[in-house]
Amino acid sequence: MRPADNDLLCRVEGDAPMGRIMRQHWLPVCMSEELEADGAPVKSRLVGVDLVAFRDTAGKVGVLDERCPHRGASLAFGRNEDCGLRCLYHGWKFATDGEIVDMASEPADSRMRNLRARAYPAHEAGGFVWAWLGDPEAVRPFETPAWAPTPTTKIAIVKMHAACNWAQVLEGSIDSAHSSSLHSTNMPTAEVEGSTATETAWLRPSNDKAPRLEAEVTDYGFHYAALRRPIRDPETHVYVRSTVFIAPFTVLIPPNDKYNLAQMLVPIDDENCMFYWIAWHPTGGIGQDAWRRFCAAVPGVDLNPDWTKKRNLQNNFLQDRAAMAAGDFTGIEGIPAQDMAMWESMGPIADRSEDHLGSSDVAIIQFRRQMVAAAKAVQKGEPAIGTTSKSRQVDLASFEGVVPKTADWRTFTTRNARQAEPAE
Template sequence: MRPADNDLLCRVEGEAPMGQIMRQHWLPACMSEEVEADGAPLKSRLLGVDLVVFRDTEGRVGVLDERCPHRGASLVYGRNEECGLRCLYHGWKFAVDGEIVEMASEPADSRMRNLRARAYPAHEAGGFIWCWMGDPEAVRPFETPAWVPTPETKISIVKIHAACNWAQVLEGAIDSAHSSSLHSTNMPTAEVTGCTATETAWLRPSNDKAPRLEAELTDYGFHYAAIRRPIVNPETHVYIRTTIFIAPFTVLIPPNDRYNLAQMLVPVDDVNCMFYWIAWHPTGGIDQDAWRRFCAATPGVDLNPDWTKRRHAGNAYGQDRAAMKAGDFTGIEGIPFQDMAMWESMGPIADRSADHLGASDVAIIQFRRQMVAAARAVQKGEPAIGTTSRTRQVDVASFEGVVPKSADWRTFATRNARQAEPAE
């Protein structure tokens, strides 16, 4: 991959084409749980832009530029009270739409009262506060995310800051081949007919570490299948795991028997991103605290208040070499932390020109080609990838299971697809 193409893929700040793609989609600024009525304002950062998120007295959510338009002081330190966010410096108070409702330091007839804080359209859904950072005159209707097929769907979210570019994190999310090695301690093999979730591990029905990959372009991105030999009935059946890429930053990864899984890899700036891992189920699922414990990503235990990691490159992610000798493959606790060690070790922006891609990298190749082409298209004034899709996100679904060799993996790509036939 040429350096110029790598920049097209990775950089999102300012007028970067990939950033322009992102600005034509709703972006998650934070989780809903992070802002409460009249609670502390929250600092957020997207595409290199510093923001403040707050929920007013009546429960309405506002997303504003962090800097007060008066003298540039941070609104993160402001008072959230009586349906507005008040800057501490001179007492200017802003509504969720950016209107200045009080201006204590100016006379009643001041022309300054026509000012507004820069506000971004906000929407709350699926456990997140979303904002629109694109053209305010061309706001796209909000689309319900894939993990909210019904209003009653149970959703649990892991959030972790990644000290590297968004694209190398997303490439990890769509890379089905790595899980058989990197996560082998957490995903051991067993004679089961599908991925079975326990309290401490996911049992998988295949010990095949070299899957055959097949990909197909879609109007929302692409999907692909990793096809492996199962432990049970390998002569007549195959083990299939399908992964879905919904451009520009959402991945539906193969589920287990207890919950479905989605990830969002959201650009903070050129060299940082926010990793969200969502476990969801229309009727069952996993409790929020239990999900975070399983991922070793509990706030206050594994994570700092700003979602940075307490186990990081500076302390080798807490890697335990004695545990490795005793059988733990990585010596690193928690699936996301195992991933973080790999992603961040590539550097802030990976040098893809040095890669040697093989048969297991079909999805990586597809992602790079598709998104570089999408960046070039936006440079030419064409619509951003994913904005003209006719497929609803809630209608697509990832899949895993042991099925007859005659089965076509593409038939399992929708939420209403038939169930996989179990191995006999």
């Protein structure tokens, strides 16, 4: 990849084309659970824009520029009270829509009372608070995310800061081949008939580490399948792990036998992103606490209050070489931390001109080509990728299972995959 194309793919700040793509989509500001009525406001940063989110007394969420329009003090220190967020510096108070409802330091007839804080359209759904950072005159209708097909869907979320560019994190999400090596301790081969996923491991019916990959472009992005030889009936069946990329930052990754999985890789700025991993199920699935324990991503234990990691590049992710000698493949606790050790070790923005891509990188190649082309299209004034899709996210699904070789994996990336029998 040429350096200029690498920049098109990675950079999101200011007027960068990729940032313009992102701002034509609703972006997740924070998890719903982070906001309490009259509770502490939450700082967020998306595509280089500093924000503050809060839930007012009535339960309504607001997303504002972090800086007070008066003198630029941070509203993250503000008092959230009586249906408004009050700046500590001079007592100006803002409603969720940015209207100034009190201006303690100014007389009643001050012309400054016509000012407003910059507020962004906000929406709450699927366990998240979302904001529209694009043209306020061209707000797209909010689309229900894939992991919330019903209001009662059970959702568990892991949140973690990644100290690198969003694109190299997303490339990890669509890279099915790496899981056979990097996550082999947490995703071992299921040698025993009837074995199922547990809180500490997902079992696989294949020991094939060199999958054959097939991809297909769609109106929402693309989907692809990693096809492996299963342990049982390898002559007549194939082990399929299909992944769905919903442009620009959502991935539906192969589920296990207990819950479905999705990830969002959301740009904070050019060199940082927020990693969200969602486990969901219509009725059961896994609880929030158990999901975070499995991922070794428990706030206060594995993560700092700002969602940065206690296991990080500076301390070598607390890699345990003794555990490696005893059989643990990476010596790093938790699937997300294993991934982040790889992603962050590439540098804040990977130099893709040095890559040597092989047959297992079909999805990576597709992602780079598609998103660079999308950035160039936006530069020409064309619609952002994903904004003209006729496919509904809730009708899409990833898939994992052993199927007859005569089956077409493409049929398993629509909603029927959630009810499909994985094997004869």
